[in-house]
Amino acid sequence: MKSKKLSIIKILLYFLLVLISSKGIATPSTIYEEQTINITKNLRCLICQGQTIHESNSDFAESMKKYIQGELKNGKTNDEIFKSLVEKYGQWIVYDPGISKNTLLLWTLPLLLFLIGGAIITRKILKKI
Amino acid sequence: MTSIFIFLNSSVQIKRNVTVVSGKIAGLIGFQFFFVFISFISLIYSFIISDFSNETVYNNSHTTKPLFYKITGTWGNHEGSLLLWLLVLTGVLLGFILKSRNEPINYRLLTTLFHQIIVIGFFVFVLKTSNPFNEIFPVQKEGLGLNPILQDPALGIHPPILYLGYVGTSIIFSAALASMISNNVNKSWAKKIKFWILFSWIFLTAGILLGSIWAYYELGWGGFWFWDPVENVSLMPWLSLTALLHCVVTLEKRELFKNWTVVLCIITFALSMVGTFLVRSGILNSVHTFANDPSRGIFILTFLLVLVLLSFVIFVFYENKNFVQKSEIFTLSKETAVLINNWFILYFLSVVLIGTIYPIFLDVILDEQISVGPPFYNKLILPFLIPFVLFMSIGPSMKWIKTNFRIGLKSFLVIIITLILSFMTIYFIGEKNIFVLLLFIGFFYLLIKSLDQFSKKTKNFAQIFSHTGFSLLLISILLNSFSSKEIVKNIKVGESFALKNEKIIFKKITIEKENNYESIIGFFEILDEKNKIINLKPEIRIYNEPEMATSEASIKTSLFKDRFITINIIKDQNFFNVRYQHKPFMIWIWISTLIIILGGIFAIFRKNKEVNI
Numbered sequence: 001m002k003s004k005k006l007s008i009i010k011i012l013l014y015f016l017l018v019l020i021s022s023k024g025i026a027t028p029s030t031i032y033e034e035q036t037i038n039i040t041k042n043l044r045c046l047i048c049q050g051q052t053i054h055e056s057n058s059d060f061a062e063s064m065k066k067y068i069q070g071e072l073k074n075g076k077t078n079d080e081i082f083k084s085l086v087e088k089y090g091q092w093i094v095y096d097p098g099i100s101k102n103t104l105l106l107w108t109l110p111l112l113l114f115l116i117g118g119a120i121i122t123r124k125i126l127k128k129i
Numbered sequence: 130m131t132s133i134f135i136f137l138n139s140s141v142q143i144k145r146n147v148t149v150v151s152g153k154i155a156g157l158i159g160f161q162f163f164f165v166f167i168s169f170i171s172l173i174y175s176f177i178i179s180d181f182s183n184e185t186v187y188n189n190s191h192t193t194k195p196l197f198y199k200i201t202g203t204w205g206n207h208e209g210s211l212l213l214w215l216l217v218l219t220g221v222l223l224g225f226i227l228k229s230r231n232e233p234i235n236y237r238l239l240t241t242l243f244h245q246i247i248v249i250g251f252f253v254f255v256l257k258t259s260n261p262f263n264e265i266f267p268v269q270k271e272g273l274g275l276n277p278i279l280q281d282p283a284l285g286i287h288p289p290i291l292y293l294g295y296v297g298t299s300i301i302f303s304a305a306l307a308s309m310i311s312n313n314v315n316k317s318w319a320k321k322i323k324f325w326i327l328f329s330w331i332f333l334t335a336g337i338l339l340g341s342i343w344a345y346y347e348l349g350w351g352g353f354w355f356w357d358p359v360e361n362v363s364l365m366p367w368l369s370l371t372a373l374l375h376c377v378v379t380l381e382k383r384e385l386f387k388n389w390t391v392v393l394c395i396i397t398f399a400l401s402m403v404g405t406f407l408v409r410s411g412i413l414n415s416v417h418t419f420a421n422d423p424s425r426g427i428f429i430l431t432f433l434l435v436l437v438l439l440s441f442v443i444f445v446f447y448e449n450k451n452f453v454q455k456s457e458i459f460t461l462s463k464e465t466a467v468l469i470n471n472w473f474i475l476y477f478l479s480v481v482l483i484g485t486i487y488p489i490f491l492d493v494i495l496d497e498q499i500s501v502g503p504p505f506y507n508k509l510i511l512p513f514l515i516p517f518v519l520f521m522s523i524g525p526s527m528k529w530i531k532t533n534f535r536i537g538l539k540s541f542l543v544i545i546i547t548l549i550l551s552f553m554t555i556y557f558i559g560e561k562n563i564f565v566l567l568l569f570i571g572f573f574y575l576l577i578k579s580l581d582q583f584s585k586k587t588k589n590f591a592q593i594f595s596h597t598g599f600s601l602l603l604i605s606i607l608l609n610s611f612s613s614k615e616i617v618k619n620i621k622v623g624e625s626f627a628l629k630n631e632k633i634i635f636k637k638i639t640i641e642k643e644n645n646y647e648s649i650i651g652f653f654e655i656l657d658e659k660n661k662i663i664n665l666k667p668e669i670r671i672y673n674e675p676e677m678a679t680s681e682a683s684i685k686t687s688l689f690k691d692r693f694i695t696i697n698i699i700k701d702q703n704f705f706n707v708r709y710q711h712k713p714f715m716i717w718i719w720i721s722t723l724i725i726i727l728g729g730i731f732a733i734f735r736k737n738k739e740v741n742i
Binding site: 051106109113118121 | 348349350352355357458459460465468469472475476479480483484487488491495497498499500501502503504505509513697700706
């Protein structure tokens with residue numbers, strides 16, 4: 001059995017090595033494009049019905065895409081861009097509700113329920129042993 | 130002519146009072162179903178002949194539409210879809226009564242009673258707020274037409290299939306309350322009700338699948354699930370049905386979790402009512418919201434609260450008196466596995482529920498608008514999926530009552546194959562995130578463990594298929610989301626661009642005229658890495674009634690990836706906006722869902738076989 005375990009570790013290590021060494025090379029312009037896609041995928045197109053800016057072809061979405069790419073080229077970080085957009089359009093525009101005073105319950109309530117559920121189940125199982 | 134049918138409908142309402150007392154319930158319920166059926170058929174007929182004296186037809190149909198879309202237009206609107214709701218509601222009751230001939234008369238009567246409460250509620254709702262047979266005067270010559278994005282074959286049959294599952298949960302609710310009162314929650318009840326749970330579950334799964342396929346090719350951006358509130362609303366009953374399915378098996382085999390099964394039955398139907406409320410009230414902004422009318426929302430909300438309160442009262446009164454848990458649960462047993470399954474599924478359910486309704490409450494109470502989108506669901510669901518699939522992998526090998534685990538050579542082999550597969554996949558898609566790796570390990574482990582069940586002596590095909598399907602679904606979704614590639618270009622006819630090793634050439638444009646729309650068709654040639662030519666023909670359709678442009682994707686499906694292209698006109702410019710995508714393993718998302726459904730069908734079949742013996 002021991003040799004098997006060892007061989008697993010060897011395979012693991014091998015693959016990790018391959019993974020680390022296989023970094024792709026990307027040109028700056030494609031980086032901006034990819035980053036823009038990543039950002040716009042998390043933004044709501046305000047004039048559409050349930051579409052992201054990335055998916056939409058509306059005038060609003062198109063101008064937003066240009067704007068964001070421009071901001072990236074100006075050296076702004078993702079967080080800065082999100083922040084300025086939220087200031088301008090409100091929290092409605094970002095699909096990630098983030099953690100704030102208003103959304104605290106949104107994030108914690110499901111987790112709390114999970115813990116309660118776990119407690120109930122543990123009690124149920126352990127009760128009669 | 131049509132108003133006669135409404136009258137008949139209301140007369141059926143009165144009949145239900147007789148229903149409860151009378152011994153010949155089946156006949157009366159058949160009668161009720163028959164009348165709803167006639168109303169439904171006559172509405173379809175009004176749509177077919179384009180009877181524009183009917184308000185619903187006028188608002189949602191047009192003479193130039195193809196016959197198929199005239200028919201599907203019947204339920205492509207608020208009023209018609211509610212009539213469909215009623216049809217299914219009365220239909221499942223009829224089915225239940227016919228199927229339950231050998232069961233206690235008290236139980237059948239009580240089920241009918243509870244079900245009739247729901248039926249009356251919806252009858253009143255239809256008649257008061259959304260009568261499909263309202264007349265308009267003067268009679269119009271032409272209708273306003275159906276929303277073009279609803280004019281699609283998959284979406285044509287999506288509502289009836291989905292409703293069979295969605296509204297089918299009502300009978301589970303009624304039967305659960307009835308069996309609780311008549312002290313009938315036991316093995317044989319579990320066996321019987323399992324049919325209806327499976328029935329709803331299969332149709333709901335199929336309905337969701339159809340909706341996703343439609344979203345994929347019709348909405349034009351290549352996604353199939355966006356955690357849109359309306360999608361969530363269909364997922365929630367599905368989750369609780371899935372939990373219920375596992376729970377009811379435990380009840381059947383071990384007479385355990387009686388109260389919990391009943392609670393799940395109630396939750397399931399309550400969720401489908403919540404869904405109806407959210408979608409029909411117009412609170413949500415989506416293609417499913419046909420009209421915005423607050424009175425409808427208030428009605429459903431009140432009705433929902435009444436039903437929940439009713440079931441709560443019944444539950445409190447009949448709960449502990451009747452069921453005392455006699456058998457104990459061992460830690461290593463299938464019972465524990467089912468509990469863990471329910472625990473996780475209910476957690477996922479709570480994430481979806483809270484994510485869907487929290488923004489509404491926040492808006493109402495604090496007047497603040499937030500969007501809860503994919504990032505929220507991903508963060509709260511994905512980490513929990515890993516332990517969930519691990520439990521799901523081990524669960525089926527557990528035995529009822531008590532299991533003795535042996536870790537043999539085979540377990541190691543399974544783990545090694547899992548690791549190799551996961552690392553290869555990760556390497557192949559070039560993803561370096563350790564979390565993604567863990568997800569793949571979990572999913573592949575589930576896949577192999579599920580397939581391994583084939584080697585067992587006693588095979589449970591229902592479980593093997595649905596679990597295998599589920600693991601394949603997770604793997605394909607994960608692969609799809611990590612290795613999708615896309616490029617968006619604004620180009621003119623004759624120009625070309627490249628994605629990876631492929632060249633996309635914009636050949637020409639033609640314009641064709643159909644009866645109810647005009648279409649601009651782009652001809653594209655794709656040269657793949659082996660220089661093979663693939664032709665794609667995306668369209669822009671400009672519908673005349675109502676006037677609206679839609680973009681029709683052109684998709685070339687292969688075993689490992691879909692090539693997906695859409696075009697759009699750019700205002701005042703002579704070039705086109707072209708979006709070309711590689712969507713890997715798309716077909717596997719559909720196939721694996723079909724495998725899941727197949728598992729459900731096996732379960733129904735298996736049940737029948739047992740009854741025969």
